[in-house]
Amino acid sequence: MSKIPATVITGFLGAGKTTLIRNMLQDAGGRKIALIINEFGDLGVDGNILTGCGIETCTEDDVVELTNGCICCTVADDFIPTMTRLLAREDKPDHIVIETSGLALPQPLVAAFNWPEVKTNVTVDGVVTVVDAAAVADGRFADDEAKVAALRAADESLDHDNPLEELFEDQLRAADLVVLNKADLIDREVLEKVRSEIAGKTERTVRTVASEHGKLPTDVLLGIEAGTENLILDRKAHHEMEHESGESHEHDHDEFESFVVDAGSLADRDGFEAALPGLIARHDILRLKGFADVPGKKMRLVIQAVGKRLETYFDRPWKADETRETRLVVIGLHHDLDAAARDEITNELNAIVSGEARQAAE
Numbered sequence: 001m002s003k004i005p006a007t008v009i010t011g012f013l014g015a016g017k018t019t020l021i022r023n024m025l026q027d028a029g030g031r032k033i034a035l036i037i038n039e040f041g042d043l044g045v046d047g048n049i050l051t052g053c054g055i056e057t058c059t060e061d062d063v064v065e066l067t068n069g070c071i072c073c074t075v076a077d078d079f080i081p082t083m084t085r086l087l088a089r090e091d092k093p094d095h096i097v098i099e100t101s102g103l104a105l106p107q108p109l110v111a112a113f114n115w116p117e118v119k120t121n122v123t124v125d126g127v128v129t130v131v132d133a134a135a136v137a138d139g140r141f142a143d144d145e146a147k148v149a150a151l152r153a154a155d156e157s158l159d160h161d162n163p164l165e166e167l168f169e170d171q172l173r174a175a176d177l178v179v180l181n182k183a184d185l186i187d188r189e190v191l192e193k194v195r196s197e198i199a200g201k202t203e204r205t206v207r208t209v210a211s212e213h214g215k216l217p218t219d220v221l222l223g224i225e226a227g228t229e230n231l232i233l234d235r236k237a238h239h240e241m242e243h244e245s246g247e248s249h250e251h252d253h254d255e256f257e258s259f260v261v262d263a264g265s266l267a268d269r270d271g272f273e274a275a276l277p278g279l280i281a282r283h284d285i286l287r288l289k290g291f292a293d294v295p296g297k298k299m300r301l302v303i304q305a306v307g308k309r310l311e312t313y314f315d316r317p318w319k320a321d322e323t324r325e326t327r328l329v330v331i332g333l334h335h336d337l338d339a340a341a342r343d344e345i346t347n348e349l350n351a352i353v354s355g356e357a358r359q360a361a362e
């Protein structure tokens with residue numbers, strides 16, 4: 001029996017993984033696709049967006065959400081049992097697509113495909129790393145010397161120069177294909193600069209393709225036939241290489257923090273959208289996303305912020321059995337989101353959601 005192909009879609013927070021998968025599902029080419037969605041933070045936004053996207057090939061049964069932490073750390077407890085259940089199904093999928101969290105390392109996940117109970121039935125068709133080309137052009141992943149110096153001063157045990165840059169490079173090292181997404185936000189010349197910067201971060205030549213809103217022919221993404229589970233040992237992450245050279249530090253996510261804010265109904269959408277970027281910049285929030293209840297509206301409002309870019313849109317009606325609420329997950333570097341900062345952000349978010357902040361400013 002031929003093995004079921006699996007594709008790992010990885011990439012940093014907000015790069016466009018879910019958007020790319022949503023487009024892939026709309027152009028599945030008759031494939032029955034099973035989705036495994038892994039998220040950092042306890043809100044399950046991506047899975048909710050995908051099952052809410054109204055694509056008949058993407059029902060609740062086709063989506064498995066792993067929200068107990070990054071898939072790279074929960075391989076044994078979550079990922080392997082999920083794959084075993086998936087493979088035990090009568091109506092097996094034609095292709096398995098796994099969206100890692102924005103903070104996951106692809107290497108341990110791809111290595112897990114060598115576990116006996118998986119290897120005989122599944123092969124890794126390819127690792128697709130989605131890049132926010134505009135964020136790269138803005139230098140988001142470059143070393144911010146001043147910031148690293150401040151980090152080191154605050155925590156001499158810090159064993160990474162720059163956790164963002166290191167993770168970004170690790171996700172690129174694992175790639176069979178790099179998607180330079182958000183190309184609509186930069187011009188051609190900048191895109192080519194980003195392309196060569198990306199090329200400089202992997203020792204081997206990796207195919208890159210530009211995209212806008214993750215729109216690419218599904219045949220570009222699926223059917224790479226790389227068999228990456230047999231190649232991943234040559235695509236080591238930083239901490240695996242440091243381990244080999246003796247300066248070992250375990251792979252963890254301690255540098256990152258996430259928390260969920262429950263707020264009330266969004267009384268003043270314009271005021272909220274005007275105030276949110278300032279809050280994000282003040283606290284260096286890397287990612288903020290979730291859903292909001294807008295009084296008088298049948299549809300729920302999706303809130304999507306990646307760095308300073310904010311997008312809100314109504315995606316589907318609230319279900320009869322759903323509580324209309326505003327719930328937002330906030331993700332950032334640990335030292336930016338200590339307890340005091342989390343309280344401050346929670347209070348400020350509640351104030352701008354309720355419209356209080358605007359009234360106070362008037």
Ligand SMILES: Nc1nc2c(ncn2[C@@H]2O[C@H](COP(=O)(O)OP(=O)(O)OP(=O)(O)O)[C@@H](O)[C@H]2O)c(=O)[nH]1
Nearest residue numbers: 013014015016017018019102182212213214304311
């Ligand atoms: N302008 C622009 N926005 C994009 C593009 N692709 C995605 N976005 C927006 O970027 C935001 C994040 O997109 P997602 O698809 O949720 O990103 P993700 O990688 O799944 O995010 P995480 O799962 O949180 O890591 C959303 O507001 C998208 O609409 C693009 O090509 N251009």
